[in-house]
Amino acid sequence: MKIEFLDIWDVDMKKRDETNKILDHTALYHSENLIVQRGQEFQVNITFNRLYNPNKDKFAVELVIVSNPQYSKNTYVPVFSTEDRQSSWPGRVIRTSDVLTVVVMPAANCIVGKYQMYAAEANLYGIRTTKRYKSRYIYVHVNPWEAVAFLNPSNAERKVL
Numbered sequence: 001m002k003i004e005f006l007d008i009w010d011v012d013m014k015k016r017d018e019t020n021k022i023l024d025h026t027a028l029y030h031s032e033n034l035i036v037q038r039g040q041e042f043q044v045n046i047t048f049n050r051l052y053n054p055n056k057d058k059f060a061v062e063l064v065i066v067s068n069p070q071y072s073k074n075t076y077v078p079v080f081s082t083e084d085r086q087s088s089w090p091g092r093v094i095r096t097s098d099v100l101t102v103v104v105m106p107a108a109n110c111i112v113g114k115y116q117m118y119a120a121e122a123n124l125y126g127i128r129t130t131k132r133y134k135s136r137y138i139y140v141h142v143n144p145w146e147a148v149a150f151l152n153p154s155n156a157e158r159k160v161l
Helices: 018-023 146-151
Strands: 008-012 034-037 042-048 058-064 076-080 091-095 099-104 113-123 126-129 137-141
Touching: 008 113, 042 058
Parallel strands: 034 137
Antiparallel strands: 008 042, 042 099, 058 076, 058 113, 091 099, 113 126, 113 137
């Protein structure tokens, strides 16, 4: 019996796509990296070697913000795409094929800064993680108008500095 593992071929941060810029209200920022607001969703496309099977395959998007990250300090954040297993940053799959679109929402109280993103796949022999690439940095920032929107819902229209 041949076991075919799920293999991650590519991770597209959708930086050039306007989807994330519109979702996060960051269209006026100029950066080679993805810029997102905490508490606002962004999308990542992950290409696998075969169709993703949610009942059999296990993968996560992992974000780290320091050189020695720890889950307990929120400097290592795994994002799972299944409803039964969620972290402080919820995730979900909105499209399934060879290319999977994963929606990630940074926690509204997450650490602001530069995160490195990885995709990880678990199999019988352990966990395989994508390599570190500078192109997979994500800048999470806070909108100073958030507090105004949360205190008074009538001011909920987002403003970007």
